Amino acid sequence: MKYAFYPGCVARGGAPELYDSALAVMERLGIEHVELTKAACTGAGVLQEKNLKMGDILNVRTFAMAEQMDLPIMVLCSTCQGVMSQANHRVKRDPEYLAEINKHLATEGLEYKGTTSVKHLLWALIEDIGLDKLKETFTRELTGMNMAPFYGCYMVRPTDALEFKEIPSRETSLEDLIEAVGGTVTEKFTGKTACCGFPILFINQANSMKMVANHTGSAQDLGADAMVTPCPLCHLNLDGYQPKARKQVRGDKAELPVIHVPQLIGLAMGMSEKALGLQKHIVSTKELVRKAEALPTQV
């Protein structure tokens, strides 16, 4: 498989370990990619608050770049996925609107015909590679490791733009992956489709911290060894602000590692802490790595 790779601002900025671990996993799987270095930010839904059309133009520009190469887009971020899916959904349903947007793109020699699909690495692995094929690359089963899934809003809503009806596996993709690596999904954890609080971090920090503390705290109370997320924005908040949030809201310590999807896969592939950038997290992943490395390796 080959993809037009759109890592997103956060993987190229505040969460470099996501970029590195994704490339490491993709290489192990033989997934080829061409990075869309000229593409702009998706707008993350924030830019769209000010100017929806501007956001759609930027995203259609990216779709057109991938279409020229005849490649599907792969993203690493729930927010990129959601915002791009929504833009794609809007222009595919409205040819007049698409034509209007294409006029703006003509000066760069771009035109979008409406054929590009956008897939998060998580979806691509399940839908294009297949979990059975993925499992063949694993060198250890993460037996006994308890993982709390945390999707990120844009990966689960709105379901029509995300095509949940057409592709039902998307609804349980993260749980399916956790089970595929041999782990256990945290039972009774109710936060998996909730908001991490990142969008209001700078607007209402008290509320944002309560969300971080509630989700990470409840997952830990329920026995989770770590939380897994396909969204680097959730990660910024749930990992980066966990020490502050836990102290402020629960009066306890930040002890729940929050890991990116490719890091979970990398652990099952037997990759090292360094290769996956796990030492770069704010909340220590040492205990998690120790637990994974203590598990038997099969060749």
Added chain:
Amino acid sequence: MPDTMNVKLKIKRFDPTQSGGKTWWQEYEVDIHPDSTVLDSLIEVREHEDGTLAMRCACRASICGSCGMKVNGNAKLVCKTRVVDVAPNGEQLTIEPMGNQHVVKDLVISLDTFFAQINRVEPYLQPSFVPEQGEYTATNESMENLLISMNCIMCGCCVSDCTVLEVDSNFIGPAALAKAWRFTEDPRDSKRDERLKALNDEDGGMWDCTRCMKCVDVCPKGVAPMDRIMELREAAIEAGNTNTHGYHHTESFYNSVKKNGRLDETRLAIDSAGMFNIPRMLDLVPIGLAAMRKGKLPPLMPHKAEDHKKVKELYERVEGESK
């Protein structure tokens, strides 16, 4: 097709008469017609299995808004939810009262929270004049747009699942904000600017929404409260309300992408907090330092997309067109 189908229910019960209130889970199994709704199966339980189960319902046609409750964790009108759609393979259904509202008994919640929120937005027309005779009229065209919010049947599903209300009971909530939008957009209302300013300035107002889309997802009537909140924000900015962190956040984001083609996270944090807001600036420092210690940026120089100049040109063309 068989005449009946078996439904397994796990219902959260609450009895306020027991000391301090007692909560427990109770399981039931009933046989119903295969076309039945979740409400039909609950009525079957109440009529034939357990007369003590308290629930609220009336129209059975998703008009009255009485039967909102959580099915497998998400708020729904149970009269509009068919059993086969939520339990296609005979899975057990988990039924709970709605969230973020006071439980009276079992599946019945008090509407006080909901209406206290609605009342905060002065949910009535405030025209500047009294017509000499007849009614306050408006053109069909000017009102058609409002139907989307007027479709609200006040069931409380959006309030139940709102992720902000979960942590902050002072948030005005999705239903009330969608209702407020209905009046700011009504051509006969004379208080548009005052309404927008109040909802912009108020603690718990329009900027506290996280944009998580839960309300859009659970609303059974397509009101899409979050989309109405986004329209309120746009209108508030247009009306000159530029004093919020939310406004600065949006502006900074918009301009960062314009300038770099990408997001400049450092700049975004500084702009959103407010460069001269010293306590909030200091608040960012430990987080930045912790990230740096772990070998992460934050990048002091923004990373730019390769063709960022083309993005800027595109911005300028689009902005020029809308002027």
